[in-house]
Amino acid sequence: MIKLELIVPVQAEQCIALLKRMPKGHPVRPIVEKDLRVWLKGYYGELNVAYHLSFLPEDEYYIFHGLRLKDKKAFQMDLLLVSAKFALIIEVKNISGKLKFKKGSDLMTRELNNLEEGMDNPIQQVKRHHLQFNNWLKYHQFKGIPVERLVVISKTSTIIETTPDNLHIFQTLIYAESLMDKMRELETKYTKPRITKKVLSQLSDTLLKEHHISIPDVLQKYNLSQSDIxxxxxxxxxxxxxxxxxxxxxxxxxxxxxxxxxxxxxxxxxxxxLNPxxxxxxxxxxxxxxxxxxxxxxxxxxxxxxxxxxxxxxxLPKNCILCPLNENDMKKGEFFT
Incomplete structure (x- = not known):
C-alpha cells in the first residue's frame, strides 16, 4: 500500500519555476537547466523502481516515497518499505556510464564518454540514512524492527565495477530488475512478524506526521535577486x-x-x-x-x-505544493532554452 506517493522533486519544481521566469539569456540559466535534468533523471529512476515494487502484495507493505524525517539533522530517503517483519531503506540511482567502487573509499568514480569524475558513494549515503532512521525509531519508541538497506541502480545499461576484495558490496547494491528477488530473500530471512498490525499502523501514522517537505532557498543557491524573476x-x-x-x-x-x-x-x-x-x-x-x-x-x-x-x-499548508507537475507536463520540455 502506497502511503506517500512519488512526486516530482521540489528542487525540480523550483528549477522549472525559475526557467519560466528568468530571461532567456540569463547567465545562470544553463546551470539551472543542467540541475533540472539531474533532478528529473533521478525522478524517472524512481519511477522505474516503483514499477517493480508494484508487484508486492499491497496488504503486507507500506511504501513511502521521498520520506523526509529529522534525526539530529534532516534526512530524506528515496524509498522506505515497512512491514510487520522488517523495514527496508532504498537509495535509487539513475546514473549512466561505468560506476567504479574502491574498497574503503567514500567516493564512487563514474566513467562516461572517456571522462572520469568522483561522485558521492550511494552505499555510504544509505548507511547514513540507516543509522539516522534507526535513531528515529528509537526516539519514537518503535522497538524490535530490523532495518535493511539497499542501493538500487535503475538501469541495467549502467556498468558496476569493483575489485575482487570488495564483492560484498553486491549484498546491498543491485539493479532494479533484481529487486523482487532481493525482496524474496529478505522475506526468507525474516519469516516472523516483529511488530503487530496495530503497531505497524501507528508507525505509518507517525512517519506521515513527521514527514516534512523542505523548500530550499534557490535565490541564494544561484545568487539571484527578485529583480531576476x-x-x-x-x-x-x-x-x-x-x-x-x-x-x-x-x-x-x-x-x-x-x-x-x-x-x-x-x-x-x-x-x-521567493518566500515561504x-x-x-x-x-x-x-x-x-x-x-x-x-x-x-x-x-x-x-x-x-x-x-x-x-x-x-x-x-502553504504542511507538505503542500500547489498544482504539482505531472509526467506529461515535464515531457513538453518548454522550460528549456
Whole structure:
C-alpha cells in the first residue's frame, strides 16, 4: 500500500519555476537547466523502481516515497518499505556510464564518454540514512524492527565495477530488475512478524506526521535577486505573461484564453522561488493586480495565516505544493532554452 506517493522533486519544481521566469539569456540559466535534468533523471529512476515494487502484495507493505524525517539533522530517503517483519531503506540511482567502487573509499568514480569524475558513494549515503532512521525509531519508541538497506541502480545499461576484495558490496547494491528477488530473500530471512498490525499502523501514522517537505532557498543557491524573476500570471495555453484578471477570471491578451485558476501556478512559483510566506501586498505585486483582488484570491485559497489586517502573512499548508507537475507536463520540455 502506497502511503506517500512519488512526486516530482521540489528542487525540480523550483528549477522549472525559475526557467519560466528568468530571461532567456540569463547567465545562470544553463546551470539551472543542467540541475533540472539531474533532478528529473533521478525522478524517472524512481519511477522505474516503483514499477517493480508494484508487484508486492499491497496488504503486507507500506511504501513511502521521498520520506523526509529529522534525526539530529534532516534526512530524506528515496524509498522506505515497512512491514510487520522488517523495514527496508532504498537509495535509487539513475546514473549512466561505468560506476567504479574502491574498497574503503567514500567516493564512487563514474566513467562516461572517456571522462572520469568522483561522485558521492550511494552505499555510504544509505548507511547514513540507516543509522539516522534507526535513531528515529528509537526516539519514537518503535522497538524490535530490523532495518535493511539497499542501493538500487535503475538501469541495467549502467556498468558496476569493483575489485575482487570488495564483492560484498553486491549484498546491498543491485539493479532494479533484481529487486523482487532481493525482496524474496529478505522475506526468507525474516519469516516472523516483529511488530503487530496495530503497531505497524501507528508507525505509518507517525512517519506521515513527521514527514516534512523542505523548500530550499534557490535565490541564494544561484545568487539571484527578485529583480531576476519575472512577475505576472503565465497563460496555460500560449505561455505568455499577458494575462489580466477581469471579473473573477484570467484572460490572455495574446491568445484570448480564459481561466479561473491560472493564478495558482503563479502563486506556487512565488512560494518555490521567493518566500515561504506571502502578504496581500506581495501577492498583488507578483500577480500584478489590485490589492483588493489579491485579498479576495487569498481568502478563497484558505491558506494558514499569522498576524492581523494588512500585516497578515499566508503560507502553504504542511507538505503542500500547489498544482504539482505531472509526467506529461515535464515531457513538453518548454522550460528549456
Amino acid at each position: 519575472k512577475p505576472g500570471v503565465q497563460c496555460p495555453n500560449c505561455r505568455s505573461f499577458k494575462m489580466k484578471y477581469i471579473s473573477a477570471s484570467w484572460r490572455c491578451d495574446e491568445c484570448h484564453f480564459t481561466s479561473k485558476r491560472a493564478h495558482l501556478s503563479a502563486i506556487k512559483d512565488y512560494f518555490l522561488i 510566506t506571502i502578504t496581500r501586498k506581495q501577492l498583488a505585486e507578483f500577480l500584478q493586480i489590485e490589492p483588493v483582488k489579491a485579498r479576495h484570491l487569498l481568502f478563497s485559497l484558505k491558506f494558514p495565516s499569522s498576524g492581523t489586517k494588512r500585516g497578515t502573512k499566508y503560507y
